[in-house]
Structure formats: structure tokens, C-alpha cells
Amino acid sequence: MSETNQNEAAELSGGKPAVSRRDFLNEITLGALGVAGLGSAALTYQYFSPNVLFEPSTTFRAGNPDLYPLDSVTFLQDQQVYIVRTDAGFYAVSAVCTHLGCITQWKPEANMIACPCHGSKFQPNGRKIEGPAPRPLPHYSINLTADGELQVDKLQIIKSDQVLKV
């Protein structure tokens, strides 16, 4: 005989109720503790996610466009960004390797960007030549300020075929 049938039988015969007082209190206590536990887990997660970060700004000015000669790749060490100027215009490529976050280096003699940590290689436009990096180097949004300087926003990643014509 299953448990439900037993309970029903007990109820019909006017005996014990379907749920005993002890079971009811146990369940309601465990339920309350579960809800409180989930709530405190969520609160703890929120507590550990900072709302204000004292990190360097992700937007920066890269100076006057005339600073960059035609067909050049310039590494901005403080920002970890390459400013590339071609016939078509300007674009900004991340210098952070997509493999494990090391800082890549521009090798003008080989015309490529290389990572010193695990040997990934990229073209100046960020396209991957050789792994272990899984993805190409991303392009950051680049535009001109009102006073004619280049400005890069490292939070905005744009398609690699978009260039800034000056």
C-alpha cells in the first residue's frame, strides 16, 4: 500500500491527519531556510560584485591624426592598443592577446603582431595568422573629437572592416 493511500485511509477513518504536525513543521522550516539560503546567496553574490571600479578609463585620446604616418602601426603602451593607419583610414586594434591576455608586440620586420607568451601571430589588422589564440584581435571604436583628435573607446568593439576616414 502506498503512502498516499495510507493517508487517505487514515483520514477516512478519522485517525491521523494526512500530514503530521512534525512533518509539517519540518517542511515549513526547511522551506524557510531554503528561501533564506537562496536569498543570502544572491545577496552575497551582489556584495562581491563591485558597483564602482577604480580602474583606468576605457576611453582615451590618441592625439592628432597627423602624428601617425601612412601605412604605420603604432603601439600605445599605456593603453595597450595599436593605432593603425592605412590608405583607407584609421583603426584601433587591441594589443591584448585573445589567448590568455598577454600583451602582444608589433614586429615591423616581419609585418606582424606576435605574442611573447605562447607564440600567437596576427596580421596588423588583427586577423590571426597562427594560434594558439582562438580569435582575432578585436577592433575598438575610434572617432574624431570636436577639436580634431583621435578618440578610442575600448568598451566598444566594432567590425574589423570599419575604418575611420580623416
Added chain:
Amino acid sequence: MATSFHAAFESLRANRVWKSIFRSGPAITNRTRSLAVFGNLFLHWLPVKVREKSLRVRAAYYLGSLSFLLFLILVVTGVLLMFYYHPAAPNAYRDMKDLRFVVSNGVFLRNMHRVGAHVMVLLVFWHMFHVFYRGGYKPPHEFNWVVGVVLLLLTLFLSYTGYLLPWDQLAFWAVTVGTNIISAMPVIGQKVRFVALGGNIVGENALLRFYVLHVVILPLLAFLFIGVHFWRVQKDGGLTVRSKDDDGKN
């Protein structure tokens, strides 16, 4: 001389304070020896009786005990290092340099902590291999094997969190690479990395978080699991011994 020392010890034992601490009296019979072990917090999770075989060096090469000894050394040296170390940028790097070049005996303590950590990782792995090849994970020791795996992970996490604290290039890049591996986890990877570092980059928040993990949370967990581990060795019937050793001795 020997008798006067003996007499002095006997009178100490008759002292009321001594008797209140060691209530079972002198451990001269098997019963009083057992009572002395049962009644002592620090001894009670060790076995009252052991097989002579399990005391042989080749039974375990004392690898577990040596790992524990290194853990104690790391706790003591680590607490001493904490007196000079600020977990903030740029103090952390300077404090580490101060410990090496300015503080009396600082370089000794720092290197003891650093080398001790390397040796502990080595010994914990060796202990694990030894237990594995001896079949020490088999019933009734399965649960204690799992506790041991947790202790291995805690040892590695302690090493990893401690690696950031010198706040040098090696530390920075090791943690950058390591936390980028975390972010490769599907769906929640970026969030876990953000919470682990307390930001998007390895900065001051990350240093403080790793410090708290390294000096409070992980050592407490390690103490807890070491206690369970030792206690279970006794409850599971002592060390695994073979009926015959490799050299044919019983």
C-alpha cells in the same frame, strides 16, 4: 641526579593543578594510556593503538605527517610575514622588498614561506601517489581519499592565491593568465572572473580578495579538512598495510 629529577617530576604530578589538567594519572597501564589519549583534545583523534608495521618508514614515508608539518610551518611563517605586509598597491611590492632587504631575518622568513609552499605541493602530490600505488583509496578508505583530494585542491589554491601577493610581474601575469582561463567557462565564465578579481583587471581589489582567501578562508578550510582527514585515518582502521612488504617481511 636522575633520582632527584624523578622525585621532582613525581611531586609535580602530585600537584593539584597538574592533576586537574591530566586527570587520568600516570600512563603506566594500557587502560591509563588509553585514557590519556582519549582525554586529550590534541591526541584524541590519533589511534590509541597502532600496528607496528604501520610505524615503519616504508609504510608511508611519513609523507602525510610531513605535509602537515609543512602546513604548520607555513601558518607560523605566514602569520609572521603578515606583520609587515599591506595587501594594497603599491605597498605590497615594497613590503615584499622590505622583507627581503630591510627587515631583520625577513628574507629568511619569506624564503621559508616560499620554499615551504613549493615543498608542500611536492609532498602532497607524493603522498597522494604513494597512497594511490599502495591501494590506500580502496574500501574502507574511499571517503578519506576524497577528503585528500579536497586537501590537494586547497593546497593548490593556497599556492595560487599566495602567488599574487608579492605583486610583481610574475604574480600579475600568472593571475592574469589564470583568471582568463576561468573566463573560458561557458556562460558564467566572465561573471566568475569578475567576482574573483573584483573588477575587470588584476588590480587592488583582486590583491585584497586573494589576500583574504590566502590568510583566512583557505587556511581555515584546510584546518577543518585536515582534522577530518586525521580522524578518518583512525576510524578507517589505521594506515593501509600489506600482509607482506615488498622485501618479504611480515
